[in-house]
Amino acid sequence: MELSERKQKILGAVVELYIKTGEPVGSKSLLSELDMSVSSATVRNEMAELSALGLLEQPHTSAGRIPTNEGYRYYVDNLMVNRQIDESLRRHIEASFGSALTDPEKLLERAGEVLADLTGCAAVSTTPSGEGAYIRRVEAVPVGTRTVMIVLMTSTGVIKSKVARSDFDLNASVLESFYNVVKASFVGKLLSEVDTPMMQSLVASLGGDVFSLLPLMTAVSDLAQEAVHTEVMLGGQSNILHHNNYYGNTAYELLEFLRRGEPLSKLLSSASESKDVDVKIGSENPYRQLMKSSVIVSNYNIDGNRRGSIGIIGPTRIDYANLIPSVKYLTDLVGELLTQTFKEE
Amino acid sequence: MELSERKQKILGAVVELYIKTGEPVGSKSLLSELDMSVSSATVRNEMAELSALGLLEQPHTSAGRIPTNEGYRYYVDNLMVNRQIDESLRRHIEASFGSALTDPEKLLERAGEVLADLTGCAAVSTTPSGEGAYIRRVEAVPVGTRTVMIVLMTSTGVIKSKVARSDFDLNASVLESFYNVVKASFVGKLLSEVDTPMMQSLVASLGGDVFSLLPLMTAVSDLAQEAVHTEVMLGGQSNILHHNNYYGNTAYELLEFLRRGEPLSKLLSSASESKDVDVKIGSENPYRQLMKSSVIVSNYNIDGNRRGSIGIIGPTRIDYANLIPSVKYLTDLVGELLTQTFKEE
DNA sequence: CTTAGCACTCTTTGGTTGTGAGTGCTAACT
DNA sequence: AGTTAGCACTCACAACCAAAGAGTGCTAAG
Numbered sequence: 001m002e003l004s005e006r007k008q009k010i011l012g013a014v015v016e017l018y019i020k021t022g023e024p025v026g027s028k029s030l031l032s033e034l035d036m037s038v039s040s041a042t043v044r045n046e047m048a049e050l051s052a053l054g055l056l057e058q059p060h061t062s063a064g065r066i067p068t069n070e071g072y073r074y075y076v077d078n079l080m081v082n083r084q085i086d087e088s089l090r091r092h093i094e095a096s097f098g099s100a101l102t103d104p105e106k107l108l109e110r111a112g113e114v115l116a117d118l119t120g121c122a123a124v125s126t127t128p129s130g131e132g133a134y135i136r137r138v139e140a141v142p143v144g145t146r147t148v149m150i151v152l153m154t155s156t157g158v159i160k161s162k163v164a165r166s167d168f169d170l171n172a173s174v175l176e177s178f179y180n181v182v183k184a185s186f187v188g189k190l191l192s193e194v195d196t197p198m199m200q201s202l203v204a205s206l207g208g209d210v211f212s213l214l215p216l217m218t219a220v221s222d223l224a225q226e227a228v229h230t231e232v233m234l235g236g237q238s239n240i241l242h243h244n245n246y247y248g249n250t251a252y253e254l255l256e257f258l259r260r261g262e263p264l265s266k267l268l269s270s271a272s273e274s275k276d277v278d279v280k281i282g283s284e285n286p287y288r289q290l291m292k293s294s295v296i297v298s299n300y301n302i303d304g305n306r307r308g309s310i311g312i313i314g315p316t317r318i319d320y321a322n323l324i325p326s327v328k329y330l331t332d333l334v335g336e337l338l339t340q341t342f343k344e345e
Numbered sequence: 346m347e348l349s350e351r352k353q354k355i356l357g358a359v360v361e362l363y364i365k366t367g368e369p370v371g372s373k374s375l376l377s378e379l380d381m382s383v384s385s386a387t388v389r390n391e392m393a394e395l396s397a398l399g400l401l402e403q404p405h406t407s408a409g410r411i412p413t414n415e416g417y418r419y420y421v422d423n424l425m426v427n428r429q430i431d432e433s434l435r436r437h438i439e440a441s442f443g444s445a446l447t448d449p450e451k452l453l454e455r456a457g458e459v460l461a462d463l464t465g466c467a468a469v470s471t472t473p474s475g476e477g478a479y480i481r482r483v484e485a486v487p488v489g490t491r492t493v494m495i496v497l498m499t500s501t502g503v504i505k506s507k508v509a510r511s512d513f514d515l516n517a518s519v520l521e522s523f524y525n526v527v528k529a530s531f532v533g534k535l536l537s538e539v540d541t542p543m544m545q546s547l548v549a550s551l552g553g554d555v556f557s558l559l560p561l562m563t564a565v566s567d568l569a570q571e572a573v574h575t576e577v578m579l580g581g582q583s584n585i586l587h588h589n590n591y592y593g594n595t596a597y598e599l600l601e602f603l604r605r606g607e608p609l610s611k612l613l614s615s616a617s618e619s620k621d622v623d624v625k626i627g628s629e630n631p632y633r634q635l636m637k638s639s640v641i642v643s644n645y646n647i648d649g650n651r652r653g654s655i656g657i658i659g660p661t662r663i664d665y666a667n668l669i670p671s672v673k674y675l676t677d678l679v680g681e682l683l684t685q686t687f688k689e690e
Numbered sequence: 691c692t693t694a695g696c697a698c699t700c701t702t703t704g705g706t707t708g709t710g711a712g713t714g715c716t717a718a719c720t
Numbered sequence: 721a722g723t724t725a726g727c728a729c730t731c732a733c734a735a736c737c738a739a740a741g742a743g744t745g746c747t748a749a750g
Contacts (some may be wrong), residue, residue, distance in 0.1 A: 026713085042723060045723085061729090062712050063728045122699055162447055386694070408700075
């Protein structure tokens, strides 16, 4: 869509003013913000044309204009200039990561909280995907006579552990055969290869040891499942109540939607890989509950590979110019931290 | 406070009707619920006296009565009969614990979710306290040449792990001396004994090995800190929006309060040990944000020792008769599950 | 002690009426 | 042809008022 320079200036001003105040913006209040040497009537004419193009709309006949989803879209794609994140804020963010660095889950949870505080929106983050990761190591640490803790480490640095119980004593010889099986059948395997058929054929091949080993094997399989499955974390839910756009029970519906991890996970994984930051505005979102919300998602990379996402969810009149760079900055930071943590083999 | 039988009956009926409908209850609507052979005027007189006693109040002059905090308190202490939890519900609850049994943190988180769904309130739960627990075992599992995962197990079955990095190669001899130090200084110690002075004197005694061992020791100490510190989990926040008593931004304030773990933790730990279930009504709570809320908390025991708490937070007109038994039932169940899981030594 | 009756209070609801912000249109102006 | 002043029009919103309804407290009689 081609717009005259003046139309662009007006559209941009309407969007930014509406984002700031939350009130529909009229021709006069627009003029006082915008140093243009034209009259309000001219602005009105231009706004009428922008309405005809579907970029602005009126809540009712005699009110100011607010941007449509398409209006926001045009603004984000063509008009917006990303704000810089100032240095002191940057230091503040980096400082908030304290010592939670070692555990990826904790790190991502923290990242969500930081982003929520920073943006005043609800924030979501996913743990690093296990896709393409393989099993680096499995250990069985005895806890009791019939109890061991199984620890599984993946090539992406994720560590999962679980207690396994057997109905038989787990003596040295049982553990030895456990390690043999693990070495032969698990280490080096992709996490996604550990599935039901694989387990079945493994069990079939175990022979006499099956009864004592089965609980341990099941635990390893469970852990692989857990590790390949990305977890979705949510922070700053209460921020949603701050945005007066969520009146009535839309706030409840949104919170309820955010609680279910599965649709959230889909939402995040659908974020475009090609773009730095993916912005979905209102009805561009695939879920009914998000019709009045915008979602800003960015992917973080570990060692150059896309591994997970971090994003925020707010009203469509979210402050794109400030928050898009914030999300971008935080995902990059998380990617760096994780890469750094696990680069030592 | 002594009340005539009729006053008790009336007070009880007012409380229960108000809990059910949320509307102030008047003398007439009360009569139709209550099969008493008296007139509305008599009821009015009784209600006036209950008001004078501070057990009922009126939102405005010509409205029905609602219970005061003292009214609820009298009801809970003297009038209420605990409802039974029906068998099918009981089975449903037990089924919802699926396979999350092994990890206490997961179990408690799940318990919170279940309770939130069950009661329609926000639910909080704490992980088992490390107070009185000792270190049962510490393991160092090599991950890379300069990286090990430290795993700490406590006598209460909590397992914490953390990756530790050193600036030197962690060869077999370093690990051996690590295990020696652990055996001598950590295993069998109470978690609370691992504090800064203890660590300082330990470091002083390490001698030449200090540089390679220090990161590992620090990790062990961190894990002990983590294990002794109980974590507070929150579920069902969105349920708060359902209760129309939280109008305006009281809902936001409450959510914001619940987000901060520290006051929540204090709240839970202040639950009376003597009583089965501790109920705090409105201003009985020590926090301003809970003035309009009731908190129902119960402790769970592992092997007979109080280890943590589970509770719910809702409006003061919460359904005490049904929900107190629910909370009680769930805490007992959690206690049983945890005891069972860790009784094998 | 109980109860019928009644005056009184206070919220809630619906209707009416201004007010003000903002628009669209027309006609004049550059 | 684009711009602007002027003006009639629309519509949400607040203020105000009246009627309705629920419920009370009080009084006097049973």
